Structure formats: C-alpha cells, structure tokens
Amino acid sequence: MTSVALLAALPLVITDIYYQHVLVICLVYVVLGQAWNLVGGYAGQWSLGHAAFFGLGAYTSTLLLLRLNVTPWLGMVAGGLTAAAVACVIAFPCFRLRTHYFAMATLAIGETLRVLFLAFDWTGGASGLVLPVQRIPSSVDMLWASKLPYFYVILTMAVVVTLLIAQVERSRVGIYLRAINQDEDAAARLGIEPRRYKLLALAGSAFVTGVTGTFYAQYTTYIDPFSVMPSMLSVRIVLVPVFGGLGTGAGPIIGAFTLIPLSELTRVTWGGRGIGIDQVVYGAIIVWLTIWMPGGVMALVRRRRGVSGPRRRDPVATPEAGVTAT
C-alpha cells in the first residue's frame, strides 16, 4: 500500500516530462506483463500473439470514437471484449497445440492480423488513425495535454490488475491453471477440462491487453499497425514476466521497472547512431542477466531466502514488494 502511495506521488516530484513518460510506459508494461503472466506464467501457454490483442483494443476504441463518437471509457471495455472474443476464436485451433507449437501458432495469427489491419481501408491502412487531438483537453475523450492524468489512469489499472490476478492465483482456478501448466494429461485424468481453463486464462489475458491497447492509443493519440501490433511488442510483453519471474505476482512489476528503463537508457545513450547499436546492447544485457539469474528475479530472491520447504503464502508481500524493490 505504501509503495503504491509513493509511486502515486512520484510524478509530483519528477516534473520532467520525459521521465514521466518512462513511468507511464513502465506501468503499461506492468499491466501487459500481469495479463500475459495469467496465460503464459500460470497456465503455461506461451502466447506470442499478444500484440494482436493490444492492437485490437486500440483500434476498437479509436474507431468507435472517430466514427460513432463513443467515449474511450466505454471503448476501452469494447476493446477488451473484442480482444477477448478474438482470443476465444484463436483458442479453438491453437489449444490443440502445445508448448512451442502453440507459441508459433499465436505468433503467426498475430502477424496475420497486423497485415490485415495494414490492408484494410476502414482501419486507415498504413497511414493509421489520428485521435481527435483538437479536443484536447477532454476528460470525456480521455485526451489530455499533461502526462499526469494518463499516469493516474494507468497506475489505477496496474494496481487493479495486479490485485485481481493475485486473487485469481489464490483461488481454485489458480490451482487448476498451475496444475494444467505442470501436467496437462494428469489434470485431464482427474476430470479437469484443460481447454476450458486455458481458454478462460487466454480470454481474461486478452481482455486486459485490449483495454491497455485503448489506453495506449489515447496516450499516443496516433495508432497504426506498426506501433500497436508488431510482433516485437509481443516479445517485449513476454520478456517482462519472464525476466521478473514467471507465474509470480511481483515478476511483471520487477520486469517492467527494470527492462523499460534499461531499454530507454540504451536508446538514449546509443540510439542516435542510427545503426541499432542500442538494440544490440539492450539484447546483450538481457542475455547476460538471464544467464546470471535463470528463472527470473523472483527465482533469485527465492534462492537467496532459501525458500524450498513450506510454500510461502503471504498475501501482502506479493504485489507491492516489487515496487519497493525498484
């Protein structure tokens, strides 16, 4: 709680717009990482197509706003529902596949959607869509000139999603998801229908990712398939919980607040050379960190604490611990 309060007060101290921007992006990735963790970390279904859900959320709310003047606050829900609906359709063929075959299938579907959105006329094609920036500032249209309102919206989302997923983890569904992750066949032998729970996890994950897509569209006020649907975005989403700790509540928080500043740092330091050296350095650092702490930061923390006996079930320690740590 205190760490959330501290975080909430942070932009009042950090008045530099660039650093406020980094903070917002960190929180965007906290939400995306938590959402992906639900299906990838807990249920063990490695989706590499989450950029598609993100893009669907962004396009749904933006098109609703531009064409029908629907407020993005509702568009957000519509975006989430669209992403979840598409997830349900995708799940049909994809959940017949397991492990890396599932990952490849989702990657392919994500790319296909991106290419389709590039080709369609009603999505603005390659020229993308510009949000009604002439209305700035307008709380109804979720458009502001300052970064602060955006910061508080995404902070609220991050806290709600983190608490919600911590709740799911402790519920019976959480146990089922972890059991399916560990041994799908054994779970099926006990009468559990793995596909039903995997679908639930994917749809929930897609919903949150879609909602975040809407937020991002409102924040950047311009979207095109390259910015909201690239496969690189899917990879970045996966990296956050993988780096922080798969299947842990604190993992995505640690991951986002480490990787995003790191990527910004390398971009600012080496990005101006125009030969992508910043990406090389960023990649090298990730490789080095992964070798140093396989299983993510949380696995390292657990090893240091020597937790191997009784499972820790401290409900307070999970979500906020990461924020304080960073």
Place this chain on the structure above:
Amino acid sequence: MLLTVGDVHATYGRFDVLRGISVGVAAGEIVAVLGPNGAGKSTLLKAIAGFLPPRQGSIRLSDEEIAGLRPSALLRKGVVYVMQRSSVFPKLTILENLEMGAYIRPSSPEVKADIDRVLGLFPQLAGRRHQRAEGLSGGERRMLEIGRALLLHPKVLLLDEPTMGLAPLVADLIFEKILELRAAGTTVLMVEQNARLALEVSDRAYVLEQGQVRVEGRGQELLTSDAVRRAYLGGAAPR
C-alpha cells in the same frame, strides 16, 4: 461381477492391441493383470477408463454398459484410473494435489473430511501437507496419487503399475496399502510387472499375451503353477 469386460477389441491406429479380452472383477477383490511388455495390460486399463474406447465388445459396471463413455463421466461413476507414470503436480502442495483429486466433486465439508481421512491413511503425507509435492520420494508420490484417487470414492480403482521404479521395500509398502484399501472395501484392478508380489496380494490374476487372456486363476495357484512360473516369473523355485 462388479466390472465385466467382455470380448473387448481395441486398436491404436491400425495396430490391434486388445484382441477379444474378457476379464471380470468382483466387488472387494484385488485382481492383477500380468504379462510381457506389449501384451495390452495398460491398454486394457485405458479402455476401461475411457481413454481408448473399445472398437468392439462390452464393458459393464454392475449392470450398466460403460464402454465408450467419456473419461470424466466414468470418473463420476466411480471408475478411477491412476496413471503408470507419475502424475502428481510437483509445484503444488500435497494438500492442493489432493484438492485437485476432488475436482469433480462440489467442494463441501465432506470433501474436507475425506481429505483428512486420506491423510490419516498415509501418515507420511499428513505431516507435510503444506509442502510442495516435488519434495516427495517416489513411493510417497505413489501414495499421494492413490490417495487422490480415493477422494472420488472409486467403485473400481485401476492401478497401472503402482510399484514401477520403486525400491523393493517401498513396493512392499505400496502393496500393504493396497491390501488395507481392500480391507476397507475398495475393489482394485491392477497391472503389474512385479508378478510375484502382485500374485501374492491378489485374489485372482489374468496373464495376457498379445492382446488375449492366456491364463487365469487364483493368485496363489498361478504362483505355484509350473507353466506360469516358467513362462512369466523367470522359473525360480517357489518360496
């Protein structure tokens, strides 16, 4: 007969595995299924549990035809199957593993009481109920799997090689537990590689070969029969 398998044929693709098998298990019996690798022992259990619907033949539970029912429906009818390979969830606690076993039962105080009863049956597990199952030995994992199956009040417990990979002393312990279960009224149909031990604890046994029943009889009879010993028990002298 509680469970009657009549002239069952089953195939993997074009490969006939069961070729007209007939097996019966009476209530309260321990029945062993023996035979060389590839004889169709595990396949028989899978067919009964609904994972490989028979191509032909009947499987009856009491008087009800159950061949071709879905595995989850069979679980609800009390046909509970324990896999050959380990099927505990290593990263879940012992208690969570047991809760998973009761998945198809609506959660209720009775489930809790049943879990306590199972833990009472396996004291090795009771003291460590909040620990992850990954810390259990092979024998303890087996007990957890059997305990998990008991939560469904099995009419017939199908055990696929319950002692596979276990040290002889641990295998003895598992068989003792199986005898305890029978004393408490559970009916067991098990596949075993460890034929000698299996025959000692079972009331009756079937020896399969190439998808058919070759020999059947009382456990003790088969144990002392020269023909069976030579063919399946390695020919050593009876104890």
